[in-house]
Amino acid sequence: MLALLGLATIVVLLVAIMTNRMSPLVALIAVPIIAALAGGFGLETSKFIIAGIRSIAPTAGMFVFAIIFFGVVTDAGMMDPIIDRILRVVGTKPARITVGTTLLALLIHLDGSGAVCFLITIPAMLPLYDRLGMDKRILALCVSMAAGVNFLPWTGPMIRSAAALKVPVTDIFNPLIAVQGVGLLFIFTVAFLLGKREERRLGLSSRHLAAGEARSVGAMGVDAAPVGPAPRVLTPEQIKIRRPKLFWVNLVLTAVIMAVMIEGAVDPVVMFMVGTVLALMINYPDVKMQKERVDAHAKAALMMASILLAAGVFTGIMTGTKMLTAMAQSAVAFVPPEMAQHVPFALGILSMPLSLLFDPDSYYFGMMPVIAEVYKTLGGDPIQIAQASVLGQMTVGFPVSPLTPATFLVVGLCGIGLGEHQKFSIPYLFAASVVMTFAAAILGVIPF
Numbered sequence: 001m002l003a004l005l006g007l008a009t010i011v012v013l014l015v016a017i018m019t020n021r022m023s024p025l026v027a028l029i030a031v032p033i034i035a036a037l038a039g040g041f042g043l044e045t046s047k048f049i050i051a052g053i054r055s056i057a058p059t060a061g062m063f064v065f066a067i068i069f070f071g072v073v074t075d076a077g078m079m080d081p082i083i084d085r086i087l088r089v090v091g092t093k094p095a096r097i098t099v100g101t102t103l104l105a106l107l108i109h110l111d112g113s114g115a116v117c118f119l120i121t122i123p124a125m126l127p128l129y130d131r132l133g134m135d136k137r138i139l140a141l142c143v144s145m146a147a148g149v150n151f152l153p154w155t156g157p158m159i160r161s162a163a164a165l166k167v168p169v170t171d172i173f174n175p176l177i178a179v180q181g182v183g184l185l186f187i188f189t190v191a192f193l194l195g196k197r198e199e200r201r202l203g204l205s206s207r208h209l210a211a212g213e214a215r216s217v218g219a220m221g222v223d224a225a226p227v228g229p230a231p232r233v234l235t236p237e238q239i240k241i242r243r244p245k246l247f248w249v250n251l252v253l254t255a256v257i258m259a260v261m262i263e264g265a266v267d268p269v270v271m272f273m274v275g276t277v278l279a280l281m282i283n284y285p286d287v288k289m290q291k292e293r294v295d296a297h298a299k300a301a302l303m304m305a306s307i308l309l310a311a312g313v314f315t316g317i318m319t320g321t322k323m324l325t326a327m328a329q330s331a332v333a334f335v336p337p338e339m340a341q342h343v344p345f346a347l348g349i350l351s352m353p354l355s356l357l358f359d360p361d362s363y364y365f366g367m368m369p370v371i372a373e374v375y376k377t378l379g380g381d382p383i384q385i386a387q388a389s390v391l392g393q394m395t396v397g398f399p400v401s402p403l404t405p406a407t408f409l410v411v412g413l414c415g416i417g418l419g420e421h422q423k424f425s426i427p428y429l430f431a432a433s434v435v436m437t438f439a440a441a442i443l444g445v446i447p448f
Helices: 002-018 024-038 042-075 079-090 094-111 114-132 136-149 156-165 169-201 206-216 236-241 244-263 268-283 287-320 323-332 337-354 360-377 382-389 405-414 418-442
Strands: none
Touching (some): 002 024, 002 287, 002 323, 002 418, 024 042, 024 287, 042 114, 042 244, 042 268, 042 287, 042 405, 079 094, 079 114, 079 244, 094 114, 094 136, 114 136, 114 244, 114 405, 136 169, 136 405, 136 418, 156 169, 156 360, 156 382, 169 418, 244 268, 268 287, 287 323, 287 405, 323 360, 337 360, 337 418, 360 382, 382 418, 405 418
C-alpha cells in the first residue's frame, strides 16, 4: 500500500510540474501532504514536514545568502572584466562558449559540490549567453552534464554506495575511470554540437564569425551586425552602482570565500553570510545603498528559499512515512532469478531515471543494499550494483531531480522554468548515462 501510494505521489508530482499544471512550490507542498493524509498519517504529517524543513534549512540559508552575495559583487562590476576576458578567449562562437562552459563547470566541480559548481559557473557565464542571445537551457544542460559525469571518490553517491556495501570507495571508483572518460568525451561532444546548432539558429556563419573576430573581438563585433549582439551598454543606474576600482578586492573576497567553503573549514551558509556582509560594507558603505542592493535581490532569494523549503516538505514526508523505503523493497521483488546476471546492466540503464524517484539516501541506503544482497545471493558481485548505480543515480540525474535542491539552484540561476529544464536536459543526461553503461559493459566492469 505504501509503495503504491509513494509511486502515485511521485508520478503526480512529476506530471504536475512538467506539464506546468502546478508551480514547483505548490506541487512540492500540496501533493505529498495530500498523499500523507490519504495514507492515514493525520497530524503526524506535520512532524515529517518539520523534520524535512530542518534538514534543508542550512542549504536554503546558503542559497539565499549566495544569491545576495553574487548579486552584490556583480552589481559592483566584478563580473565585467571576467566576462570580457572569456569573450576574448572563446570569441563569439557559441560552439566555443558551450565547450568552455562545460570545461569551467567540470573544473569547479572537482571539489564534488554541485551547488558550488553552479554558484560559480552560471553567474560567470550567464551574461555571455544573454549578450549573444543563446538559449539558456543549453547553459543549464552544460553545467548539469559536467557536474553529473564528474563523479569522484569524495562525491555523495560514491561515499554512500561504499558505506552501504561496506567496501573501500576505490574498489567502486577505480574500475570506472575509463568509463568516466567515455562519459566526458560524450558531454564535450554534445556541448560542441549544441554550440554549432546555436550558431546556425542565430545566423552566425563561420564566415561572419571569423570576420567579426578579426575586426574587433574586444568590441564584440560592433561593426558587423551578423556577428552577434552589440556590446552591452550599462544603464545610468548600473553605472551608478559599479565599483570598478574595487574589482580586485571583490575578486579576492570571492576567491577566499570559495576556497574556505570548498576546503570545508567553515559551513557554506556561514561563509556566504560573512561574504555578504563584507561585500556590502566594502562596496556600499552607505546604509541606504546597502538596503537597496539587498532589496534588488530579495525577490530571487525569497523565491529560491521558498522552493527549497517546499522541497524539504516533500522529502520529509516521503521519508517519514516510509513510502520511499516501501517503494524500494517492492521494486526488488519483481526481479526473476534467471535475469540475475543482467541486473547491473539493467540498473545502469535505469539509474538516471531513478534519480527522479528516489533521493540519494533512500536509494543508496534503502534500495541499493537490497538489490546488492539479492544479486549476491544469485552469484553476482555486489560492487557491480554500486558501479551501475553511480552511472546515473544522483550523478547525471541529480541536476534534473525535484528531490535535490541543486536542481532548483540551476533553474533559478539560469532564469528558466523547472519543466523546460527537465524537458530539454533529461534526454541528454539519460543518453550520457546509457553511453557510460554500455562502456562499462564493453570494458568488462559490469556484465551485459
